[in-house]
Amino acid sequence: MGGERALTLVSLGFVAFALVVALLSNATPSPMWRSGVLLIANCLFVGSYVTSALQLLPFAAFLLLGFVVIEAVRRHPSSTAQWVGIAAITLSFIFLKKYSFLGASLALPFPYLIIGLSYVLFRVLHLLIDARQGELREPIGLLDFFNYTCNFLTFTAGPIQRFEDYRAQRQLPTALEPPLVRESFSRIAIGYVKVAVVSAIFNNLFASVSSRVLAPELARSLSNPAFVFAFAAAAVCYTVYLYYNFSGYVDIVIGVGWLCGQRLPENFNRPFSARNFLDFWSRWHMTLSDWFKTYLFNPLFKVLAARFQRPSVAPYLGVVAFFVTFLVMGVWHGTTSVFVVYGVVLGAGASLNKLWQVFIQKRLGKKAYKALSERPAAIYLSRGLTSAYFALALTCLWVNLAELQALVHRLGIVGLVACYAGLTAVTACAFVAWDRLSALLARRTTEGGAQRSTLARDFALAAQVLLIFAVSSFFHKAPEFVYRAF
Amino acid sequence: MKPILIQLARLLGALLGLYAVILALSFVLVPNDHVAGRLDTARASSSLFITEPKYVFMARGQLDSPADKVVLLGASNVMAGFKQEQVQALLPNVEVHNLAVGGSNIKQVGQVVDLVHEVQSPVARQHTEYVIGLWYGLFAADSARWNTPDRVAGDTDIDIERYRYGFYRRTDHGPEPLLPPRYLSVGAFLIHPCLALDRATRDATQSVRGFLSGKPAPLTDEQRNQAVVTPAEQAKYLAFWRDYMGSADTVSQESFRTLEHVVDSIAQGGGRVLLVDMPIPAWHSRGSALHANYRVRMDSELARLQARPGVSVARMTDANDDLDFRDEVHPKPRVAELWARQLVKSLEPALVRADNDAERPALVNAALSSTGSL
Numbered sequence: 001m002g003g004e005r006a007l008t009l010v011s012l013g014f015v016a017f018a019l020v021v022a023l024l025s026n027a028t029p030s031p032m033w034r035s036g037v038l039l040i041a042n043c044l045f046v047g048s049y050v051t052s053a054l055q056l057l058p059f060a061a062f063l064l065l066g067f068v069v070i071e072a073v074r075r076h077p078s079s080t081a082q083w084v085g086i087a088a089i090t091l092s093f094i095f096l097k098k099y100s101f102l103g104a105s106l107a108l109p110f111p112y113l114i115i116g117l118s119y120v121l122f123r124v125l126h127l128l129i130d131a132r133q134g135e136l137r138e139p140i141g142l143l144d145f146f147n148y149t150c151n152f153l154t155f156t157a158g159p160i161q162r163f164e165d166y167r168a169q170r171q172l173p174t175a176l177e178p179p180l181v182r183e184s185f186s187r188i189a190i191g192y193v194k195v196a197v198v199s200a201i202f203n204n205l206f207a208s209v210s211s212r213v214l215a216p217e218l219a220r221s222l223s224n225p226a227f228v229f230a231f232a233a234a235a236v237c238y239t240v241y242l243y244y245n246f247s248g249y250v251d252i253v254i255g256v257g258w259l260c261g262q263r264l265p266e267n268f269n270r271p272f273s274a275r276n277f278l279d280f281w282s283r284w285h286m287t288l289s290d291w292f293k294t295y296l297f298n299p300l301f302k303v304l305a306a307r308f309q310r311p312s313v314a315p316y317l318g319v320v321a322f323f324v325t326f327l328v329m330g331v332w333h334g335t336t337s338v339f340v341v342y343g344v345v346l347g348a349g350a351s352l353n354k355l356w357q358v359f360i361q362k363r364l365g366k367k368a369y370k371a372l373s374e375r376p377a378a379i380y381l382s383r384g385l386t387s388a389y390f391a392l393a394l395t396c397l398w399v400n401l402a403e404l405q406a407l408v409h410r411l412g413i414v415g416l417v418a419c420y421a422g423l424t425a426v427t428a429c430a431f432v433a434w435d436r437l438s439a440l441l442a443r444r445t446t447e448g449g450a451q452r453s454t455l456a457r458d459f460a461l462a463a464q465v466l467l468i469f470a471v472s473s474f475f476h477k478a479p480e481f482v483y484r485a486f
Numbered sequence: 487m488k489p490i491l492i493q494l495a496r497l498l499g500a501l502l503g504l505y506a507v508i509l510a511l512s513f514v515l516v517p518n519d520h521v522a523g524r525l526d527t528a529r530a531s532s533s534l535f536i537t538e539p540k541y542v543f544m545a546r547g548q549l550d551s552p553a554d555k556v557v558l559l560g561a562s563n564v565m566a567g568f569k570q571e572q573v574q575a576l577l578p579n580v581e582v583h584n585l586a587v588g589g590s591n592i593k594q595v596g597q598v599v600d601l602v603h604e605v606q607s608p609v610a611r612q613h614t615e616y617v618i619g620l621w622y623g624l625f626a627a628d629s630a631r632w633n634t635p636d637r638v639a640g641d642t643d644i645d646i647e648r649y650r651y652g653f654y655r656r657t658d659h660g661p662e663p664l665l666p667p668r669y670l671s672v673g674a675f676l677i678h679p680c681l682a683l684d685r686a687t688r689d690a691t692q693s694v695r696g697f698l699s700g701k702p703a704p705l706t707d708e709q710r711n712q713a714v715v716t717p718a719e720q721a722k723y724l725a726f727w728r729d730y731m732g733s734a735d736t737v738s739q740e741s742f743r744t745l746e747h748v749v750d751s752i753a754q755g756g757g758r759v760l761l762v763d764m765p766i767p768a769w770h771s772r773g774s775a776l777h778a779n780y781r782v783r784m785d786s787e788l789a790r791l792q793a794r795p796g797v798s799v800a801r802m803t804d805a806n807d808d809l810d811f812r813d814e815v816h817p818k819p820r821v822a823e824l825w826a827r828q829l830v831k832s833l834e835p836a837l838v839r840a841d842n843d844a845e846r847p848a849l850v851n852a853a854l855s856s857t858g859s860l
C-alpha cells in the first residue's frame with residue numbers, strides 16, 4: 001500500500017526525509033519545536049503508506065480508541081476498566097489485522113493501513129496497564145500520544161520505547177556535538193551495510209536454496225542427504241538474512257534518532273552469543289522480549305504462584321509461564337495457522353530450556369552446573385544448539401502450513417534430527433572461528449584506533465556508502481524489511 | 487544543525503575523492519572495450535553487461551548512425567534462430583544488430599524500440615529496419631509475465647535496467663529519464679566500477695550460484711542438435727506455457743494492441759518493420775489451445791498491419807518440423823543458417839524499397855546466391 005511513495009527504509013527518499021527531519025529538529029534547541037517537527041515528520045511518514053484518507057481511517061480509529069481507553073483507565077483505574085480496555089483494543093487489533101480464522105466476511109471491504117499496527121498495539125497496551133497501575137499520573141496530551149505511538153523511527157517495527165523514557169527525553173533540549181554526529185553517521189552506515197549488503201546477499205542465496213527445497217519438482221530431484229543439506233542451508237541463510245535485516249534497521253533508526261535528539265533503546269545484544277534459548281531472547285528483539293516479560297510472563301507467573309504455593313512446584317511454574325509467553329509471542333508474528341506452530345516451537349524451546357536447567361541443577365547441584373557451563377566446549381555446544389534451534393524454528397516464517405507439512409514429511413524424524421545435529425555442529429565450529437577472528441580484528445582495531453584520524457573515518461564511511469550503492473545495484477529489488485510484515 | 491552539515495560535506499568530499507580513485511582503477515583493471523562491433527545480445531553474457539537487458543540498455547548508443555541497419559527484436563527464439571553473425575554475413579553492406587532479449591513479451595519489445603529511438607537521430611531512425619519475431623509466447627499478459635517475487639510488480643527486465651543505476655526514476659506514469667539519453671555514454675563511464683565489480687563477483691561466484699540454484703549447465707551446440715523432446719517433456723512444456731501466459735486458452739487482447747503501438751511507433755520514427763511469423767514445432771501447435779487462439783487472431787492482425795506503409799510480413803510457420811527443434815520453441819543450431827537465409831530473403835524487398843541505391847538489390851542477391859537458397 002502506498003506503492004512507490006512509501007518511505008521505506010531502503011529508499012533514497014527515506015534517507016533524504018530523515019536528513020531533513022534531523023536538520024529541522026536541530027534548528028532550535030526548543031523541545032516544543034522538536035515535538036512540532038516530529039509531529040509533521042510522523043504525519044508525512046505514515047501518510048506515505050496510504051493513497052487516500054479512507055485507507056487511514058481504520059488506523060486512526062484504532063489510535064483514537066487507544067487514546068480514549070487509556071485516559072478512561074487513568075481516570076478510573078479499576079481492574080474491570082483495564083480488562084475491558086485490553087479486550088476492546090486486542091479485539092480491534094485482531095479484526096484490523098484480518099486474522100485468517102475470522103474469515104473473509106469479517107473484513108473491511110477496502111484496503112487500509114496495517115503496517116505499524118502491531119507495534120502501536122504494544123505501546124497502547126503498555127500505557128493502558130501503566131495507567132491502571134497508577135504510573136501515569138498526568139494525562140497524556142494528543143500530541144504526545146501521537147508522537148509516541150507513531151514515531152516515524154519506531155513506527156514500522158520498534159524498538160518499543162517506554163513512554164516515560166520518551167517523555168523524559170522529549171523535555172530535554174538538543175545538544176548535538178560533532179562526535180555524536182560522526183557516531184550517528186557511522187551507525188546509520190553500518191545499518192545500511194547490514195540491510196542493503198549482507199541481508200540482500202543472504203536473501204538472494206536464500207531465494208536460490210529455498211526454491212530447491214520448496215519447489216516439488218526440484219525437491220524430488222534431490223537425494224535425502226542432499227535435501228537435508230539444502231534445507232539446513234536455507235534455514236541458515238534465512239536466519240542470517242533476518243538478523244542483519246532487522247538489526248540493520250535498528251542501527252539506522254537509532255542513528256537517525258541520535259541526530260533528531262532521540263535516544264531509542266537497543267534491540268539486539270549479540271544474540272548468537274547466547275548460551276541458551278532464554279538467554280537468546282534476552283538478546284534478540286530485546287524490547288519485545290521485555291514487553292512480553294513485563295506484561296505477560298510476570299503477571300502470569302504471579303497468578304500461577306498464587307494458585308500453586310508448594311515450593312517444589314515453583315520451578316515448574318516458570319516452565320508453564322515461559323511456554324505460554326513464547327506461544328503468544330510466536331502467534332503474534334502472523335495471522336495464519338503456521339504462526340501457531342511457530343509459537344508452539346518457541347514455547348517448547350523456552351520451556352524445555354527451563355526444564356533442563358531445573359533438571360541439571362537438581363542432578364549436579366548449582367556449583368557443578370555453573371562450572372560445567374563455563375567450559376569452552378559446553379559454551380560453544382550450547383551456542384550451537386541454541387542457534388540451530390532458532391534457525392529451524394524460523395522455518396515457520398518462510399513457509400505456509402502445507403509447505404511445512406511437506407517439509408516435515410520429506411525430512412522425517414531422522415532427517416530433522418540429522419539437520420539439527422549437523423547445524424549445531426557447523427554453527428558451533430563457525431562460532432569458534434568467528435570469535436577468534438573477531439578477537440584478532442578487535443586487537444588490531446584497538447592498536448590502530450588511537451591514531452585513526454577524522455579524515456580516515458570519513459573515508460571509511462565513504463567506502464561503506466559506495467559499497468552499499470554498488471551491491472544494491474546488483475539486485476533487482478531492495479530487500480524488504482522483514483519485520484514490517486509482523 | 488551545523489555539525490550535521492559539516493559532517494555531510496566531509497562525507498561528500500570523501501565520497502568524490504574515493505570514487506575518482508576507484509573509477510580510475512577500474513579502467514586500468516577492466517578496459518572499456520565491451521561494446522565494440524555490431525550489437526549482439528547473444529554475446530551479453532561474456533560482456534561487462536552480463537545480461538541481455540542490461541546489454542541492450544547500456545550499449546544501444548551505437549545505433550545512432552546514418553548507416554543502414556537491421557535490428558532483430560523478440561525473445562530467445564529470435565536469438566537462437568537468427569544468429570547475428572549468420573545474418574550479418576548474408577547482408578555485408580548493412581549493419582545487423584541483435585537486440586532480442588530472452589523472456590520478452592511484446593511490451594518489452596516495444597520498450598527496446600523506445601530505447602533505440604531515444605538515442606537515435608531522426609536520420610538514424612529512417613535507416614533502421616526492425617525485425618520482430620512473433621509467436622504466441624510473445625503475447626503473454628503483462629500481469630502474468632512481470633509479476634514475479636524478485637521484482638517490483640509490473641517492472642519488465644528493461645525497466646529494472648532503467649532503474650538499476652538511477653538513470654531513470656519511477657513515476658506514476660512509468661519510468662522517466664533522469665539522465666538525458668544523449669549522456670548515456672557518460673553514465674556508462676561513471677558506473678564502470680559497478681559494472682566491473684558485478685562482473686568480477688559473478689565470475690567468482692558462478693560455481694557456487696550454480697550449485698545452490700541447481701540449474702543444469704548450458705548445453706553445447708552438439709547436444710542441442712541431438713536433443714529429442716519426449717512426450718512427457720511435451721506435456722511439461724505445454725503446462726508451463728499455460729501458466730506463463732496468464733491464461734490456459736486465450737492470448738491477451740492487450741498484447742495485440744501493444745503490437746500495433748510498436749508498429750506505429752516505428753513507422754512514426756521513419757523506420758520500417760518486418761513482422762516474422764515464427765514457427766514452433768508441430769507437436770506444440772497441435773497441443774496448445776493458446777496457439778490456436780493466437781493463430782486466428784494473428785492472421786487477421788498481420789493482414790491488417792501488412793497494409794501499412796513500411797510494414798512487411800514474413801511467414802516462416804512451415805519450418806515446424808519437430809526434429810528441427812531442441813525444445814518447445816527454440817530451433818536447433820543446425821537449422822539457424824537456413825532460417826537466416828529465409829529471413830534475408832524476406833528482408834530483401836523491404837531493403838530494396840528503402841534504398842534508392844541501385845547496388846542494394848544486387849548486393850542482397852549476391853549474398854543469397856553465395857550461400858544457396860532454401
